[in-house]
Amino acid sequence: MSLLDRKLLRDLRAIKSQAFAVALVMACGLAMMIMTRSLILSLETTRDTYYREHRFADVFVRLKRAPESVAERIAAIPGVARVETGIALQATLDIPGMPEPAVGLIQSLPEEGELVLNRLYLRSGRILTGRGSPGEILVGEAFASAHGLKPGDTISAILYGRKQTFRIAGIVLSPEFVFEAPPGAALPDNRTYGVFWMPYKELATASNLDGAFNNLSLTLAPGAAEEAVIAAVDRVLQPYGGRGAYGRDAHPSHTRLRDEIRVLHGLSIGFPLVFLSVAAFMTNAVMGRQITLQREQIAMLKACGFSNAQVGWHYFRFALVIVVVGTALGALGGYALGHRLVEMYHLFFRFPSLEFLLAKNVLVAAALVSALAAITGVWGAVRTAVRLPPAEAMRPEPPANFRASIAERLGFASKLSVSLRMALRNIERRPFRALLTCAALALATGILVVPSALRDGIDYVLDYQWDLVQRHTVFVSMIEPGPVRALAEFRTLPGVIHAEPVRAAAVELRAGNRMRRIGLTGLSAEAVLNRVIGPDEKQIVLPSHGIVLSAKLADVLGVTLGDEIAVRVLEGERPTFSVPVAALSEDFAGTAAFMEFDALNRALGEGDRISGAYLSVARGEWTRFLRTMKKVPRVGSVVIKDNIRASFRKTTAESIGLLQKIYLTFATVVAFGIVYNSARISLSERQRELATLRVVGFTQREVAAVLVSELVILTLIAMPIGLLIGSGFSTAIIQTVNTEFVRLPVILTSGNYAFAVLIVTLASLLSALLATRKLNQLDLVGALKARD
Numbered sequence: 001m002s003l004l005d006r007k008l009l010r011d012l013r014a015i016k017s018q019a020f021a022v023a024l025v026m027a028c029g030l031a032m033m034i035m036t037r038s039l040i041l042s043l044e045t046t047r048d049t050y051y052r053e054h055r056f057a058d059v060f061v062r063l064k065r066a067p068e069s070v071a072e073r074i075a076a077i078p079g080v081a082r083v084e085t086g087i088a089l090q091a092t093l094d095i096p097g098m099p100e101p102a103v104g105l106i107q108s109l110p111e112e113g114e115l116v117l118n119r120l121y122l123r124s125g126r127i128l129t130g131r132g133s134p135g136e137i138l139v140g141e142a143f144a145s146a147h148g149l150k151p152g153d154t155i156s157a158i159l160y161g162r163k164q165t166f167r168i169a170g171i172v173l174s175p176e177f178v179f180e181a182p183p184g185a186a187l188p189d190n191r192t193y194g195v196f197w198m199p200y201k202e203l204a205t206a207s208n209l210d211g212a213f214n215n216l217s218l219t220l221a222p223g224a225a226e227e228a229v230i231a232a233v234d235r236v237l238q239p240y241g242g243r244g245a246y247g248r249d250a251h252p253s254h255t256r257l258r259d260e261i262r263v264l265h266g267l268s269i270g271f272p273l274v275f276l277s278v279a280a281f282m283t284n285a286v287m288g289r290q291i292t293l294q295r296e297q298i299a300m301l302k303a304c305g306f307s308n309a310q311v312g313w314h315y316f317r318f319a320l321v322i323v324v325v326g327t328a329l330g331a332l333g334g335y336a337l338g339h340r341l342v343e344m345y346h347l348f349f350r351f352p353s354l355e356f357l358l359a360k361n362v363l364v365a366a367a368l369v370s371a372l373a374a375i376t377g378v379w380g381a382v383r384t385a386v387r388l389p390p391a392e393a394m395r396p397e398p399p400a401n402f403r404a405s406i407a408e409r410l411g412f413a414s415k416l417s418v419s420l421r422m423a424l425r426n427i428e429r430r431p432f433r434a435l436l437t438c439a440a441l442a443l444a445t446g447i448l449v450v451p452s453a454l455r456d457g458i459d460y461v462l463d464y465q466w467d468l469v470q471r472h473t474v475f476v477s478m479i480e481p482g483p484v485r486a487l488a489e490f491r492t493l494p495g496v497i498h499a500e501p502v503r504a505a506a507v508e509l510r511a512g513n514r515m516r517r518i519g520l521t522g523l524s525a526e527a528v529l530n531r532v533i534g535p536d537e538k539q540i541v542l543p544s545h546g547i548v549l550s551a552k553l554a555d556v557l558g559v560t561l562g563d564e565i566a567v568r569v570l571e572g573e574r575p576t577f578s579v580p581v582a583a584l585s586e587d588f589a590g591t592a593a594f595m596e597f598d599a600l601n602r603a604l605g606e607g608d609r610i611s612g613a614y615l616s617v618a619r620g621e622w623t624r625f626l627r628t629m630k631k632v633p634r635v636g637s638v639v640i641k642d643n644i645r646a647s648f649r650k651t652t653a654e655s656i657g658l659l660q661k662i663y664l665t666f667a668t669v670v671a672f673g674i675v676y677n678s679a680r681i682s683l684s685e686r687q688r689e690l691a692t693l694r695v696v697g698f699t700q701r702e703v704a705a706v707l708v709s710e711l712v713i714l715t716l717i718a719m720p721i722g723l724l725i726g727s728g729f730s731t732a733i734i735q736t737v738n739t740e741f742v743r744l745p746v747i748l749t750s751g752n753y754a755f756a757v758l759i760v761t762l763a764s765l766l767s768a769l770l771a772t773r774k775l776n777q778l779d780l781v782g783a784l785k786a787r788d
Contacts, residue, residue, distance in 0.1 A: 004306070004314045007297075012321060015286065018680050021673035022282045023325040026373065028666035029275025030330025030366045035338045036268035037362040042342060043261055046351050047178070054119040055082075056175035057217035058248055059226065061233060062088070064241025064571075065212050074216065077232045079224030084117040085213035086110070087203050090479065090636045092629075093194070094156040094163070095147055099626045102192045103182065103637040104143075104157060107215065108200040117217045118176045120197065121352045125151030125170030128199060136198070137166040142180045142350055143194025144171045157196075158633060159206040160479075172197065176217075178349050179256040182637065187589065187742070188348070189647045192640065243506050243570040244517055257349060259739035266736035271663065272369070274729065278443050278670055279326070280373040282677055283319055285436060287378040289681045291315065308387075315382045319374040327367045334366075337662060344658055347651050419705035423713060426686070426706075437678045438718040441760065444671040445722025446729055448756035449748070451664035453730035454737075456752055457744035458653045458660075461588045464745075466645045468537065469587075472529035473622075475502075476629070477612035479636040484608040486634070494628055495621020500529045503600050504611040508568040509593065511557040518553070520567070520593045522600030529614035532594050535586045542596040546582030552740060553591035554584050569604060577603050588743045589648075612636075652742050659737070672763045679711055679767040683774060690775060704772040711771075715764050722760070723753050 012019060050056070068085065075083045086108040093102040109115065109128055120127065123141050139149055149155070149168055156165045177195050181188045204210040216237075220229060226247045233245040248254045291298070301311055335358060342356045416424075427434045476490060484501065491499045503522035508515060523530060525542045532540045532548055540548055547565060549557070559565060559581050568576045585592065601608055617625050629638050683690075686707070693703045731746050738744060 018286050018677050019322050021677050023322045025670045025673045026279040026326030026370050027329035028669055029272040030370055031333030033268055033272040034331055034334025034362050034366055036264045038338045038359040040261055040264045041359045042357045046354050050175050050351055054175045055117050057117045058220045059218050059245050061216050061245035062243045063214050063237050065214055066240035067212050073236050079221050079229045081219045081221040083218045086215045087209050088215040089207050091157040091159050094630050099623055100640055101630045101638045104194050104196045106196045108203045109197050111200050118174055121173040123171040128169050135166055136169040138170050138172045138197040139168050140195040141171050141173050142190040146190040173350050177253055179253040187647045189643050192643055256741055263737050270733050270736050276373040280376045283374050283378050285681055289684055312382050319378040323370045323374045327370050331363055344655055419702055420709050422706045423709035437714050440674045440678050441715050441718035442722035442725055444674040445719050445756050445760045446725030447667040448671055448759050449726025450730050450733055451660045452752040452755050454660040456747035456749055460745055460747050465588055469533050470530055470641050472614040473617040474615050475639040477636045478634050481609040481611045484610055487610055487613055490613045494624040495618040496615050497618055498616040500524055500527055500614045501597055501610045502612045503597055506570040510566040511559045514557045516556055518593055522595050522597040525596050529616055532585045540583045540585055543582045544596055544599055547579045548583045548585055548594040549581055550587040550592040551584045573605050575605055590741055671759055675763040676767040679771040683771045700776055704775055708768045719757055
């Protein structure tokens with residue numbers, strides 16, 4: 001072992017706690033990087049394999065009704081490779097032991113063989129064919145798991161007014177429903193919504209669609225232009241009530257999965273960048289202090305023949321040891337956290353198998369990134385070391401120029417203790433070092449603001465979306481829009497206190513070259529049960545002319561107040577009209593567009609009709625209301641507000657909450673590491689003068705007060721700056737995790753800031769205690785030994 005190797009080991013042992021603190025901070029950033037990049041690999045690999053092996057379609061379309069012969073015209077469109085038609089309809093389900101009615105999307109199986117596109121994966125039981133046994137059905141895994149259903153169990157459904165009982169033949173998965181949520185909903189609710197498959201003949205007979213279809217999927221030939229194919233499909237299906245074809249990019253399940261991967265891409269950059277920047281900063285501080293204290297050793301090494309390159313490489317190796325430890329800990333942490341998050345993804349996404357795949361190339365990238373961070377941090381200090389001439393390095397650093405502190409010049413220093421005056425004087429004497437310490441403490445404070453902002457954002461959405469906006473108990477939709485007198489029938493249901501009509505229509509909104517297909521909702525001008533709320537949390541009164549868009553939808557379309565939007569209705573008479581943007585609403589789940597109820601009915605040109613109603617139901621009559629709803633034949637779905645809130649808590653809130661806990665843990669580790677390192681560096685740099693104070697008669701308490709007072713002053717200065725930095729971090733990171741489906745607001749409360757201040761205060765107290773303990777163990781003779 002060479003002389004420099006032995007010196008390296010001796011130095012590492014001497015400052016092992018500071019080096020380990022830097023390695024921990026580095027490990028936090030690398031763990032986030034390895035975890036997120038590996039999750040991206042896991043999701044993308046599993047998705048692509050599943051889509052390919054089970055032939056996920058490229059284009060989808062729903063329509064009213066078309067004869068099977070129309071499928072041949074679709075297949076003849078240039079660019080179309082394969083076409084599959086079928087039937088899809090909603091039915092009310094009666095689940096034993098479940099008081100509320102559930103809704104099932106029932107899809108048909110082909111009469112001959114198995115599905116060609118969107119092929120099913122059999123989890124248990126047996127697969128059905130189009131000529132399967134009568135009264136049998138396949139159930140989607142998400143719904144089956146929520147209710148503990150298994151092959152052989154029975155389930156009842158009301159199909160077009162007739163209640164039928166089916167036996168479950170198998171539990172299946174479909175690439176079309178990786179993310180299984182009710183139509184138009186941003187969140188899954190597997191208790192009250194599921195997907196089913198049954199033979200074509202049975203479903204066609206029940207829905208009076210024998211020899212026809214209302215659902216079509218197709219794949220594209222290599223090199224085909226998707227937009228051209230979609231336009232051709234729409235032209236063919238328009239006479240048959242086509243609701244507008246769309247590609248994978250607009251498919252609800254695929255879009256939700258794509259957005260999750262996009263969020264992971266953002267997190268794989270944002271979190272590691274913050275932590276590795278802090279690690280570089282800490283490395284610079286540790287190495288700068290080490291080189292300053294080893295001026296004489298550097299001079300002796302050069303005098304003994306060691307070159308500048310050898311001396312520089314020695315200190316670079318010091319940083320690389322930290323990199324090796326940090327990378328190893330980060331890899332272990334990323335691997336463990338990745339497995340935990342993969343388990344969480346089963347709440348959202350249904351694949352035949354989702355395994356955590358460690359992105360091995362990321363391990364190499366993590367080592368390189370951490371090495372770059374360390375080298376960046378240590379470069380300045382090493383450059384100083386190698387440029388130091390031996391003769392100059394052998395001399396001790398010249399003493400700092402003494403001058404009265406600001407407190408002394410202002411005349412109130414006499415009112416301060418001796419320890420505090422010395423602390424203030426030292427801060428003024430070394431402003432650059434004080435600035436770096438303040439910056440480190442500010443970062444420690446700032447990163448602690450983010451986890452609380454995530455938690456507060458979740459709490460705000462829960463209160464805003466399901467208390468301020470939605471004040472109904474249940475939303476009831478009809479199978480087909482009906483006359484407005486149906487509202488009176490809803491009002492006669494058991495326990496209904498208040499009912500408000502809803503008119504909904506599938507539309508295409510276009511502004512310039514931007515387009516979005518969405519459900520346009522017609523509500524009463526001053527609705528009480530489902531209100532349209534503006535950014536100021538005040539209700540928006542829907543105008544008699546104009547459209548109200550959610551802020552996110554306006555952003556997607558690139559419009560603002562007063563802009564004209566072209567509306568093309570995709571059902572019924574399919575009218576087209578233009579309306580101005582009258583107001584922008586605030587919404588945190590999905591996107592939405594609203595018009596006044598009567599205005600929308602006039603625009604649709606179908607008379608006064610309703611698509612459903614928002615109902616407020618008395619608690620005492622709730623059970624009787626649910627029993628009655630199971631028997632109402634014209635009801636397409638029943639959406640219970642409390643169920644959607646519970647679904648949000650179980651899925652989105654839990655996933656963001658887990659990220660919040662991970663970040664909180666890492667942020668706390670980083671905060672303690674920064675504060676502890678700052679205290680230890682201050683002690684190392686000042687141990688000679690602190691030892692002098694002990695020798696001239698200062699007590700241990702008084703000497704410790706000098707060190708602690710300086711740390712307290714710098715911490716108090718850094719905290720307000722850190723809170724501002726934390727506000728910026730919170731805004732950037734929350735914008736990264738926000739998607740079109742679920743968004744969090746940036747909520748920065750006094751409690752949020754108080755938490756960050758509390759953690760940094762505790763870290764400062766603990767670091768001060770450890771530094772004081774180290775000070776009490778100081779070798780006075782060794783610290784005061786002449787260095788010249």
